[in-house]
Amino acid sequence: MDLRFSQPSFRRLGYLTLGVLSLMAIIYFRERTLFTDAAYQVFHLIVDGKPLIAHSRFGNVLVQVLPWLALKAQLPLQWILIAYSVSYPLLFGLLYWLIVDRLGNERLGWVLVLLFTLLSFDTFYHIQSEFYQGLAFLLLLFALIWKYPRLERAWLWAAAVVLIALIANSHKLTVVFFTFLWIYFLLIEPAFRHWRYYLLMPVYLLIAVVFSQLFHSGYEAHKMDLFRQALEQYFPNFWDMPANGKFLVKCVQYYYFFPLLLGGLSVFYFWKRRWGRLGWVWISTLGYLLLVHYSSPNTTYRFYAEVTYLPLSIFVATPFLFEIMPSIGKPQWWLIALALLMVDRVLVIRSNAPTFTQRLDWLERRIGEARQQEGGKRFYTNTYEAPMDTLIMPWGVAYESLLLTALESPDSAATLFIQEAHNKQEEALRTPDLFIAAFDQLPARQLPDRYFKLGSGLYRWIEE
Structure with missing residues (x-):
């Protein structure tokens, strides 16, 4: 499979999009850093003089390096906040560069771009979630696997274990997206059908279990309590959860490209008679939504619910980029379509400021x-x-x-x-x-x- 697009403009458009998001992160640094968890984190960074590790999620140190350096340089508060705000798109831009230019996987690079644009409305301003980082590193992991599909080198396994540890530690729900990509790529790429690739799943699960046993937080215990309460209240009548109706409304108001891509993908698979892939996309999407809504059956806070909706883009963007785009239409048409999509999403994000x-x-x-x-x-x-x-x-x-x-x-x-x-x-x-x-x-x-x-x-x- 050709992992690069036929025109370099696709890669450049990805850089341009992330560059625009970085510029917006500077313009709206107050809105992004003076909101809930981000304000709490940067406050403690300044008061404690060191990065804050919240809920035992060590990956959040990465986005605190720049503001910490600004603090050590005794820069004004404004520049500490700007450094903190822009650290997120810069980190994702670095991962995009590694995926696209170093590992040569422009399709996964665009999955990364769509991860932070396709369903983003509030999440651009609610920046502090380790979940975002874990998902971005997950795409880097699979880009590495695509580069070396035989998985025969010791250094590759060492890198994979480090990345898996970072991903699993970032959020418990990352296992859903690891599983989706692991099975999906197994379905579309024969080169992955060997025991070393199969071994990735038990390795991930083992590391995830070890982290869950070693590191506990009151926050995650509270979320599990809410999940159990929702199961008692709504199981098996899951359709009674208010979150379901709210999500459908949001798909019309804010996330309209998600159902459009899901529908287009379904038609494509039906046309091609790829029933296994069609079923896997729908099972993953509906199963994940069910899990998320049982965790928060009312989705009281729109911005907070969107944190968990954001990665739905992986379920549709990955098959779209790996199967539909190479099969249908001309590259220049897709380039124009992606450019228009990015313009729309940036304007939608801007409208929410x-x-x-x-x-x-x-x-x-x-x-x-x-x-x-x-x-x-x-x-x-x-x-x-x-x-x-x-x-x-x-x-x-x-x-x-x-x-x-x-x-x-x-x-x-x-x-x-x-x-x-x-x-x-x-x-x-x-x-x-x-x-x-x-x-x-x-x-x-x-x-x-x-x-x-x-x-x-x-x-x-x-x-x-």
Whole structure:
């Protein structure tokens, strides 16, 4: 199988797309880094002076190298945030280069590009998920396997084990996509039908089990509890889950290319009578959606649900690039189609920027008003007083507001803590000179005054 396109313009279009996403990551660095997990991570990077490893997922260190170097160089806060924001597309651009130019697999390179564009709407702005990184490294792993399909070299197995460890550690759901690609490539490529390729599956499962036994987190335990509760409530009537209807609506509003590609792929397989591949794509797609929806039957937060919807692109993009494009039409037609697709997806992502800008605008305005009316730099309210439809999630606001206000200067730093029913921290709010957030209670003196000068004082109640 020819893994390169007949025209170099395909490869260049991939670089151009990732370059545009990198530019947008700089333009919208505030929207991307001052949101929930990203704000929490960069806050701890600055306060602790070292990368933060969350939920024992070690791969997230990779995207913290640039902001950590900016911190060590004592650059202004703005440049630390920019470095953090752009680290993600730069990492994926590096992987694209390895896949396309070093390993010569332009088709898998485009699967990587489509992974971050085809179903991306909120996820461009919700940057902190190790799942993204694990999936990108998964594509690198299979590009390596395509380059050396016999898998006979010791160094290749060493590299594969390292990559599998990185992938398995990033997120439990990566096993779904490893399994899909492992079986799909087995179906389309006879060169993989040997015992060394078969061995990849037990090796992956063994490493995944070892990681799950060695590293536990409260977050993953909580997700498993929710999964069990949903099974009790909705099994076997899975169609009653609200998430199913919500997903169909999203496919019309935001993810319209996914059902179009899935439908086109189904027609192609039906026409070619490739029943095994047709069944595998549909089983993988529906099985994964069922798993995701049982994990979150209401998909309350759109951005959070999209983290798990994003890799659906692998199920359709891989067969599309490996089978449909080489079989139907002329290369220049596909080049134009991909270019138009990328223009559409970039514009759709851009159109969603106000969702994340307006939350920062509200924080700036409300904290500015509170400082004029109440004085001080520490404020708190609750979820009933704050516009949660604008702020989206309350737990990260303390970190987001501190970083946002400190962008002007360390002296301008202020913070807003939003009480939740399960996390009021009333005693801490009566204690002077603290920085209070959902997962932190720190004396203000522990904050580096090069970036944050909160000074002394108590938290003051504010109302909308």
